[in-house]
Amino acid sequence: MKLILIILSGSLFGFGLTLSGMLDPSKVQAFLNITQNWDPSLAFVMIGGILTTSIGYYFILKSPSPLYDSNFHIPIIYHIDIKLIGGSVLFGIGWGLGGLCPGPAVAILSYSFFPAIIFMIAMLIGLFIGKRFINF
């Protein structure tokens, strides 16, 4: 049952990304392009996502634990540091240049393998270096 729910969640996520337009790098760039022809669509992905998730989290947190784990795994770091800011700056630059973020970069592979796989490999190398050598 647990695995069915997880694969259902992944599929909804992949389908939602596709429907929303996040798999289209030119649309992502059009969202980030506020000084010319601005396409505000992707702001509504965030609005829909945040509305749904905040309501979902609110009700789930009323129970003492999730269904298949003894406790919730909520991040416990609270301070704003240079790693958070610097990392987000670098991510934003990469997102603007390629029009892809991690979720769509995975989803796009299922129907258009090339050249998205190049982005994916470079991204995994970046993740690995960040985790292993800088984030310890």
Next chain:
Amino acid sequence: MLNIDWANFTLLNSLMGGILIGIAATIIFFVNGRIMGISGILGNLITTKKTDQKFWRIIFILGVLIGPLIFILLFKEIKSEMVANTTLLIISGFLVGLGTSLGNGCTSGHGICGLSRFSIRSIVATLVFVISGMITVYLINGNLL
């Protein structure tokens, strides 16, 4: 002045897509109490050695790959236009990986899940990467040189 591209504005599809993403995040939180952040899931997959921690993440990623295929079955095609050549794909992919690993999250983890639980770190991260992305697009649109 702000000039909206009405021809390509897909309010309903994007809103509905966002709601589906929100349902997905809710299911993951309900099932194992974890944040649905894709950079975190991928990062864990390539660095952790614990197989029990890997399994649900692999299943989730499989689902993410199934989603677009269901979309194609229903709607025939996916509109997607690459904007970067090979060199740019390598640079941008590397920056996305390194950046989300240092910043502990991406559009899903910070932008959707973090904002939904009103995390200050996620609000700051999201503002920073959106503004950084906007400046980047501004610069590559002929304002760099």
